[in-house]
Amino acid sequence: MNHREFLPSKVLILVIALSVLPVALSFAGQSPGSIFRDVAVGLELAQAGTITPDKPGASTPSTSLSAQQERDHLLMLAALSYTYASLTDRPPEGYDISALIAWNVQDLNKTPDFIIDRNRNYEKQGEVFHAQANAIRTAYDKMRDFNIPPSLAGSERYLRYTNDLKNATLYTTLEPCPMCETTITMAKIPLAIFCMEDPGLREAVTPHETKPDLKVPTKFYGRELVEKHSDLADCSQADVSMWKTVEGGAPGSFQITSYIHQNSEKIFRPAWDELACSKSKYPENSQLLIELQKATGAISCTRP
């Protein structure tokens, strides 16, 4: 029996959640840890309504993390929806990978500003114009200050931009490749949340373990990146279907970009529908939801 089919299942999530529940409940000042702990504890505790605050100063322990989780879900839905919105006019594979960068995501008193970009290998005729790297450049473009006085010293100029993304979170529809992982770390983005796993970065028999020889440093030059697998249901479902296809094919024949391209409607349409039909449970996220719907065109709910 292959365990892969069961890894993303609710059964395994429940088992893991129960096994780590005592640790999770005593966890204070939580920093993002393993994928399993975050996904399992987040899902199960959210359903149970017994979430403890993840940062000092949270207003009400029982709601702050849930509002944060809703915010994370909406932002990931927008990244997926942005891809879906572009599918009607699409070049060959690779195009349908998107990344969204949002600022102040963890501050529930603020409505996060954000940008979205996607893979542009096709238009730019190259192999390095990945969604995550493009999003970082777009984010810098947005933050660029054209009014820095020429008289300002070089060190002061550096300080004007060096921390532009230090308070940002990156959401991406596909797990970042080593190049993008390094770029995200260089940009000082502390947290990246991805939707689908990339089997090309993993051992065939252990889908949730990155290949040892493909691990890249995510802590250097005073920067540190934490990567998390999104706990959005659409992402779990997309992963389950994708891993089944990996199992069903000849060894070494699977290509994630081809798979996404061939299954784009199935992968991205549910998220677009969900975003279009979303109603924010928390006032902290209501304006963000409107902005995300506008940015992706997911503005009218057509789901029965």
Ligand SMILES: [Zn+2]
């Ligand atoms: Zn990449």
